[in-house]
Amino acid sequence: MIIRLTKKGLLVKAKELKTDVAVIKNLEVSIGKIVDETWEEPEGPTPFPSITDLRDWDFKLLQRYKPFYLPFCDVCCLCTFGKCDLSGDKRGACGLNMAAQQSRIVLLACCIGAATHIAHARHLIDHLIEKYGRDIPLDQGGLNIDIEAPVTRLVCGIRPKTLNDLEDALDWAEEQVTHCLSATHTGQEGSNIDFESKAFHAGMADQVGMEIADLAQISVLGFPKADPEAPLVELGFGVADVKKPTILVIGHNVPSSVGIIDYMTKKKLMGKVEVVGICCTAHDITRYNPSAKIVGPISWQLRYIRSGLADLIVVDEQCIRADTLEEAQKVNTPVIASSPKNCLGLENSTEEPANELISRLVESKVPGVLIFDTDKVGEVAVETAMAVAPKRNKFKIIPDIEEIIAAGQACTGCNECIRACPNNQPITEAMKAAAKGDLNPLAAILEECVGCARCDSACPNDFPLHSFMVKAGEDNLWKEKYMMRCGRGAIQDVEIREVGGPIVLGEIPGVVAIVGCANYPDGNEAVAKIAEEFAKRRFIVVTSGCAAMSAAMVKDEEGKTLYEKYPGGFEAGGILNVGSCVSNPHIAGAAIKIASIFAKRNLRANYEEIADYIHNRVGAVGLAWGAMSQKAASIASGFWRLGVPVIVGPHGSKYRRMLLGRKDKEEDWYVYDARTGDKVYVGPAPEHLFTTAETKEEAMVMIAKLCMRPNDTTKGRSIKLTHYIDLHKRYYGVMPDDIHLFVRNKMDIPITMKPEVLKILEEKGWKETKIPDPTLLKRMIRKKVD
Amino acid sequence: MSAKAEPWQKAEIAGPQKALVIMKPEVVVAMIKRAKRPILIIGHLATKTDPENVKMIDYAIRLNKTTGIPVVATAHTAHEFVKQGFQPAASMSAMDIGNRLKDSNWNGLDGKGPYDLALFMGLPYYMEFVILSGLKHFSTNLKTISLNRYYNPHASWSFPNLKVEAWNQSFETIISKLGGN
Numbered sequence: 001m002i003i004r005l006t007k008k009g010l011l012v013k014a015k016e017l018k019t020d021v022a023v024i025k026n027l028e029v030s031i032g033k034i035v036d037e038t039w040e041e042p043e044g045p046t047p048f049p050s051i052t053d054l055r056d057w058d059f060k061l062l063q064r065y066k067p068f069y070l071p072f073c074d075v076c077c078l079c080t081f082g083k084c085d086l087s088g089d090k091r092g093a094c095g096l097n098m099a100a101q102q103s104r105i106v107l108l109a110c111c112i113g114a115a116t117h118i119a120h121a122r123h124l125i126d127h128l129i130e131k132y133g134r135d136i137p138l139d140q141g142g143l144n145i146d147i148e149a150p151v152t153r154l155v156c157g158i159r160p161k162t163l164n165d166l167e168d169a170l171d172w173a174e175e176q177v178t179h180c181l182s183a184t185h186t187g188q189e190g191s192n193i194d195f196e197s198k199a200f201h202a203g204m205a206d207q208v209g210m211e212i213a214d215l216a217q218i219s220v221l222g223f224p225k226a227d228p229e230a231p232l233v234e235l236g237f238g239v240a241d242v243k244k245p246t247i248l249v250i251g252h253n254v255p256s257s258v259g260i261i262d263y264m265t266k267k268k269l270m271g272k273v274e275v276v277g278i279c280c281t282a283h284d285i286t287r288y289n290p291s292a293k294i295v296g297p298i299s300w301q302l303r304y305i306r307s308g309l310a311d312l313i314v315v316d317e318q319c320i321r322a323d324t325l326e327e328a329q330k331v332n333t334p335v336i337a338s339s340p341k342n343c344l345g346l347e348n349s350t351e352e353p354a355n356e357l358i359s360r361l362v363e364s365k366v367p368g369v370l371i372f373d374t375d376k377v378g379e380v381a382v383e384t385a386m387a388v389a390p391k392r393n394k395f396k397i398i399p400d401i402e403e404i405i406a407a408g409q410a411c412t413g414c415n416e417c418i419r420a421c422p423n424n425q426p427i428t429e430a431m432k433a434a435a436k437g438d439l440n441p442l443a444a445i446l447e448e449c450v451g452c453a454r455c456d457s458a459c460p461n462d463f464p465l466h467s468f469m470v471k472a473g474e475d476n477l478w479k480e481k482y483m484m485r486c487g488r489g490a491i492q493d494v495e496i497r498e499v500g501g502p503i504v505l506g507e508i509p510g511v512v513a514i515v516g517c518a519n520y521p522d523g524n525e526a527v528a529k530i531a532e533e534f535a536k537r538r539f540i541v542v543t544s545g546c547a548a549m550s551a552a553m554v555k556d557e558e559g560k561t562l563y564e565k566y567p568g569g570f571e572a573g574g575i576l577n578v579g580s581c582v583s584n585p586h587i588a589g590a591a592i593k594i595a596s597i598f599a600k601r602n603l604r605a606n607y608e609e610i611a612d613y614i615h616n617r618v619g620a621v622g623l624a625w626g627a628m629s630q631k632a633a634s635i636a637s638g639f640w641r642l643g644v645p646v647i648v649g650p651h652g653s654k655y656r657r658m659l660l661g662r663k664d665k666e667e668d669w670y671v672y673d674a675r676t677g678d679k680v681y682v683g684p685a686p687e688h689l690f691t692t693a694e695t696k697e698e699a700m701v702m703i704a705k706l707c708m709r710p711n712d713t714t715k716g717r718s719i720k721l722t723h724y725i726d727l728h729k730r731y732y733g734v735m736p737d738d739i740h741l742f743v744r745n746k747m748d749i750p751i752t753m754k755p756e757v758l759k760i761l762e763e764k765g766w767k768e769t770k771i772p773d774p775t776l777l778k779r780m781i782r783k784k785v786d
Numbered sequence: 787m788s789a790k791a792e793p794w795q796k797a798e799i800a801g802p803q804k805a806l807v808i809m810k811p812e813v814v815v816a817m818i819k820r821a822k823r824p825i826l827i828i829g830h831l832a833t834k835t836d837p838e839n840v841k842m843i844d845y846a847i848r849l850n851k852t853t854g855i856p857v858v859a860t861a862h863t864a865h866e867f868v869k870q871g872f873q874p875a876a877s878m879s880a881m882d883i884g885n886r887l888k889d890s891n892w893n894g895l896d897g898k899g900p901y902d903l904a905l906f907m908g909l910p911y912y913m914e915f916v917i918l919s920g921l922k923h924f925s926t927n928l929k930t931i932s933l934n935r936y937y938n939p940h941a942s943w944s945f946p947n948l949k950v951e952a953w954n955q956s957f958e959t960i961i962s963k964l965g966g967n
Contacts, residue, residue: 068885070916071923073800087803087923098923419796424911458796521910653881653913660885664892691881694861694913695830698879701862732877733865 039159044606047157048172051179051201054641057608058197060776061615061643064668065659065689067196069102072656076101079186094186103195104184106633106657110202111181113634116318117582118173118209119341120253125166125212127255127374128220134164138219141226144492147596150589150603151211155204157605163220166212173212176205203637204607210635211585218489221258223287228495228569228576230488231290235552236480237300239276239293242309245389246274247381250301250324251316252581254284256338256371259378260314261289273382278304279319280545280580286486287579294484296553297518297546298628299451302327303470303477308396312361312385314377317341318581319517319629325368330397334361334384335368338377346370354379362387398471399464401439407463408435417465420458422651423448423521427455427465434468442472448523450626484552485563487544487579491590493597495570499540500598504617506716508572509723510707511540513587516624516632518546519651526649526696527625528554531575532562533700537723538572539707542587547625548577584635588642591618608777615643616671616774619707619720621686622646623699627655636690645686645706647693659689663741671710673772677781680772682710683741697731704728705736710774714747722750725757740764744771794936794947798915803922805932805944811959813943814905817931818964821903823894824855827883828874832908833866842908842933845957847872852966856895858883860909880909884917890926900927906941907933914938933957 017024046053074087076096084092091097096104128136138160140148147153149160149169156169180202183189189198217223224230240246249257257277264270275292277285278301282294295304298319304310305324308331315324317339325344328335337344349357349369354376360366361384371377399407408431417427425448430441446469455465470477502508512534514527527550535541543551552561566575570590578586595601595613603610614620622639624632627648633655636646640659648655662668663684670679685708693699704724712720721742728736740761743749745768749757760766775781791807793799808814818824826849832842843866850857856875859867864877876883876895886892887904894901904921906914911934918930918940932938935953937946945956961967 068881068888068920069924070920072798072916072919074803074923075801085802416796419794422795422912424795650910650913653916656916658881658885660881662885664886691879692913694880694910697862698830698860702879731862731865733868734877737877 039604041602041604043157043604044602044609046607047605049155049607051176051183051198054201054607055197057611058200058641059193061640061689062193062196062659065661067099067103067192068658068660069099070653070656070658071098071102072654081186096190099192100190100195102656103192103199104189106655107180107195107199107202108184109630109633109655110199110206110637111177111184112630113632114177114202114206114209115181116631117206117213117634118170118177120317120582121170121209121213121216122174123253124216124255125163125170128216129163132163132220134162136163136220137161138163138165138215139225140215140218140490141492144226144494145490146493147593147603149211149215150592150596151207151585153603154592154605154607154610155208163216166216169208170212173205173209177202199637200641203634203639204641206634207585207588207638210582211589213582214489214579214585217254217284221254221288223284224486224488226490226492227488228567230486230568232483232563233286233290233292233294233486235294235296235482235484235549237295237304237477238480240274240295240309242274242394244272244274245311245385246276246309247312247314247385248295248304248310249275249277249281249285249314249316250279250320251339252280252318253316253339254281254288255374256314256316256377257281257285258288259374259376260381261285261292261378262375263378263382267382269382273385280582281316283487283545283548283580290486294549296480297549299449299518302451302453302466305331305333306397306467306470308333308392308394308398311389311392312336312381314338314381315342315344318631329367332364332392332395334388336377336381337368337370338372338374340372343370344368348372350376354383358383358387362391397464398467398474401471404434404439404442404468404471405437407461407468408432410461411435411463412461414460416458416460417455420454422450422452422454422519425449439472442469443476445469446473450519480553482552482555482561483564484549484561485568485577487548487577487583488568489579489583490586491570491593493593496590496593496597499571500594502572503594503619504598504711506619506709506712506720509537509539509619509720510703511542511590511618511620512703513542513544513620513622514547514551514625515544515584515587515622515635516547516626517628518550518626519628519649520626521650524550524553527551528562530623530625530696530700530703534703535562535566535573535575540570540572541575543575543577544579544583544587545581550626551575581631581635588638588644591620591642591644594618609780611642612775612777612780615776617709617711619709619712620644621703621706623703624652625649625696625699627652640689643689645688646690647699647702647706648690649699650692650694653692658691660691661687661689663687663738671772671774671776672778672781673770674775674780674782675773677783678772680770680774682769682772682774683744685710685742701727701731708742710772714745714771717742717744717748718750721748722753725750725753735760740766744769791937791939791946793939795911798912798939800919800939804939805937805941807937808931808943808945811956812963814931814933814960815963817903817929817943818853818855823899823901824853824903824905825894825901826850826855826857827880827904827906827909828857828859828863829880829907829909829914830861830863831910833863840954843867843870845961846907848961848966852961852964855905858895863908880913880917884920887921887928888924902927903929903931905931905933911936911938915940
C-alpha cells in the first residue's frame with residue numbers, strides 16, 4: 001500500500017486490500033485537501049471566491065464611486081473586426097461601447113499586474129520548496145504575529161502554516177486571473193460595471209499572490225520579521241565602492257541575487273565584491289543581507305549602466321529595461337538573465353558547466369547567458385565579475401564635456417527631444433546653454449528625469465542626451481549616499497493592538513501608504529516631502545517599492561534621512577518601509593488586522609464584512625505618486641475592493657479611468673446605522689476611491705481629506721479636520737469650501753478654528769447629523785425587527 | 787502662426803475625431819460669444835512664468851474680467867489667484883471638474899444649468915489630453931477648447947503648436963476683441 005501526501009492532499013493506493021467482507025483490487029482514494037479542523041473561527045460566506053461572489057459588494061462601491069473614463073484614443077484595435085471607432089455613442093463590430101472598452105483595458109492592466117505577482121509567487125514557492133522542502137513553517141514574526149497571512153485568511157479562508165499550504169491559495173489566484181483575463185476576450189463581458197468588478201477581483205487575487213510571495217521569502221530566507229528596527233542600509237548612486245568588482249542586480253524576484261550572496265559567503269568573498277541593486281530586487285537583497293547596497297529606483301538603470309560601474313549585470317524579472325543587454329554591451333558589461341519571463345533572446349545555458357560559462361563571458365564570446373539555476377547564477381556572476389573587472393576598468397560611455405559642447409553647438413533646436421520627454425523638460429534650452437559651456441541646465445533636468453531616454457531615441461542627430469545629463473549631473477550623483485531602513489515585512493499584532501483603537505476612532509488621523517513606481521512628474525523630492533509632512537502630523541506613514549527608496553533620498557541639515565529621523569514602528573509619526581512590491585499586502589494586512597484584533601471581527605473568508613469595516617472606519621489612503629506599471633494598477637485595485645482610496649500622481653491619469661465620488665450628490669453618501677437600521681447621511685467620507693493629484697500640494701490636501709471616515713469620533717474628526725483645513729489654507733490660501741460636509745456636530749469643529757468654521761457652516765445652511773455605527777451592508781444591522 | 791496639427795507629445799495620437807485647429811484667435815472669440823454657459827479651467831502650470839515673463843494666469847484673470855466667464859482653479863492654483871486678489875468661482879481637482887462637466891445633468895457651479903463650452907489652460911499636457919478625451923466621449927452638448935500653446939487633439943478646438951510670442955499675441959487679440967484690455 002502506498003500512502004502519499006501530495007501538494008494537493010492525500011493519496012492512498014492499494015493493489016489488493018482484503019477485509020472481512022471483500023477483497024478490493026487496485027483501490028485508489030484521493031482526498032482533495034486536508035481541512036484544518038483546529039481552527040475554531042467560523043468560516044465566512046466567501047471561501048475561495050469566484051469572480052462573481054463579491055460582485056454585490058463591488059456594485060455598492062461602484063454605485064458611489066462611478067468610473068470616469070479617459071480614453072487614449074477613439075478606437076478599439078484588439079481584434080480583426082477592427083479598428084472600430086467607438087467615439088460618441090458608436091459601438092464596435094462586437095457590440096462593445098467606449099465605456100465597456102475602457103473598463104476592459106483597466107481589467108487587462110489589472111490582469112497583467114496580478115499575473116506578474118502571482119507568477120512571481122509561483123516561481124518563489126516552487127524554488128523554495130525544491131530547495132528547502134514543503135514542510136518549512138511560515139513565520140512572519142514569531143510570537144509577535146498570530147495572524148500570519150491576513151489577506152489569505154480573509155480571501156481564501158485558510159490558515160497556512162507551511163510552504164505547502166500556500167499552494168492552495170496560489171492555485172486559486174492563478175485560476176481567478178485566468179477567468180478574469182478570459183472575460184476580456186471579444187464577445188465575452190459587455191458591461192463596463194462588470195468589467196470593473198472583475199478588475200477588483202484581479203486586484204484581490206493579486207493581493208493574495210503578493211502576500212504568498214513575501215510570506216514565503218520572509219519565512220525561508222530569513223528576512224526581517226515584522227521588525228520596526230530592521231537594519232539601515234545604504235542607498236544611492238555613490239554608495240558602492242566601485243574600485244571593487246561590482247555586480248548590479250535589477251528586477252523583483254530575489255533568488256538569483258540570493259545565489260550571489262550565498263556564493264560569496266561560501267567563498268569568503270564578502271567585502272571583496274560589491275553587490276548593488278535597482279528596483280525591488282534591491283529591496284529584497286538588502287533584506288537578505290544588509291551589506292548589499294541599493295543604487296536607487298527603476299529610473300536609475302540607464303545612468304548606472306552607462307556609467308560603466310557594473311562589471312556584471314544580473315536581471316531577473318519585472319520593470320527591467322528591455323534594452324539592458326544592448327546598453328550593457330556598449331560598456332562591455334556581461335549580462336546574466338535568470339528568469340523564464342525575461343530571457344533576452346539568450347541561449348539557455350543552465351545545464352552547461354559554470355567554468356565554461358564564466359570563460360565565455362570573460363572572453364566576451366557572448367554578451368550574456370541565460371541561467372535558471374540560482375546557485376549557478378551566483379557562481380557565474382561572482383567569478384565573472386572578478387575576472388572581468390580588471391579588463392573592463394570601469395569602461396563607460398558617458399561623454400566628456402567637450403563632446404557635449406560640440407553637440408550643443410550642432411543641435412538644431414528641433415524640439416523632438418522635448419516632445420518625446422514625458423515631463424516636457426526644456427532639453428533644447430539646456431543644449432543651447434551647453435553650447436556655451438554651461439552644463440547646469442542639463443544637470444537640473446537630470447534631477448527631474450525619469451530615465452526613460454526617449455529623448456535619445458527621438459534625437460535626429462542621435463545625440464545621447466540622457467548621457468549628457470548624467471555627465472552634467474555626475475558631481476551630484478556621486479554625492480548620493482543615503483540610509484534607508486530595509487523592508488521590515490508585516491505589522492506586528494501588538495502594534496495593531498496599540499494603534500487600532502486610535503485609528504478607528506480617528507485619533508491617529510490616518511495611515512498614508514506611499515507606494516509604487518518612480519514615474520514622477522518632478523523628481524524624487526516630492527515623495528520625501530509628503531512622507532515627512534504626514535509623519536510630523538502624527539499620521540502613520542508606510543512605504544514600499546521605489547517610493548520607499550525615493551523617501552530616503554533627501555537629507556536634512558544634519559545629513560539625516562527620514563528613516564534615520566522617524567521611528568520604524570507602526571505608530572503615530574512612524575515612517576516604515578515594509579519592503580518590495582510584494583510587501584504591499586502588509587499594508588492591506590494591517591487594515592484587515594485592525595478589524596480582527598481591535599474589533600474582534602472574524603476574518604476567515606469574510607471579505608465583504610471586513611471591507612465594509614475598513615471602508616467605513618480605517619482612515620487609510622494610498623498614494624502612488626509615480627505609478628507607472630500594470631502591477632501598480634492591480635495593487636491599487638486590491639485596495640479599491642477593500643474600500644481604501646488611492647491617489648496617483650499626474651501620470652497616473654493615463655490609467656484611463658478614475659473612480660470618483662460626487663460630494664454634491666447628497667443621496668450618494670448614506671449608510672446604514674448598524675444599531676438602528678436607519679439610513680444616515682455621513683458626508684463624502686472618503687470622497688473618492690481612485691483619483692489623480694495634479695501637484696504634490698494637491699496630493700497632500702487630498703490625503704488629509706481622504707482619511708476621514710464615517711466612524712470617526714468627534715475628537716477624531718476634529719483632529720482630521722484640523723489637518724485638512726491647515727493644509728488647505730497653506731497650499732490653497734483659503735479655507736476649504738466643503739467643510740460643512742464633514743462637520744456632523746459642533747464637537748467636530750477644531751477648537752482653534754471654531755469662529756471661521758462656524759461662519760462657513762452658517763453660510764452653507766449646515767444642519768447637525770448623527771454619527772452612526774456605519775455600514776453599507778443591510779445584513780449587518782443588529783436591530784431585530786418584530 | 788503654424789497650423790500643423792500634430793500633437794505636441796508626438797505619441798499622443800488621437801482620432802479619428804481630432805480637434806479643429808484654431809487658425810485665428812477670432813475663432814475663440816466667436817466661440818465664447820456664441821456660448822451661453824462657458825467655463826474656464828485653469829491648471830497649476832498657468833502660474834509658471836514663460837520665457838517672456840508672462841503668466842497665463844494673468845490672461846485668465848483678464849478674460850474673466852472681460853467676459854465674466856467663471857474660473858475653476860485646479861490643484862493649488864487657487865493660491866496664486868488669491869495672491870493676485872482674484873477669487874475663482876471654484877477650486878477643485880482637474881478630475882472633479884472633468885467628471886462634473888461630463889454629466890449633462892450637472893447644473894454648474896451656480897446651479898443655473900449645464901455648461902456648453904469649457905476652455906482649458908495650464909494642465910499638464912498628458913493630463914489635459916485624457917480629460918479632454920473623457921469629455922469628448924462622454925459629455926453631451928459640451929464643446930472644449932484647449933488654450934495651451936500645444937495642439938491637444940482631444941479638444942473640440944485647439945491652438946496648434948505655437949511659439950510663445952504668437953501664443954501671447956493670440957490672448958491679447960482674444961481679450962481685446964471681447965472688449966477687454
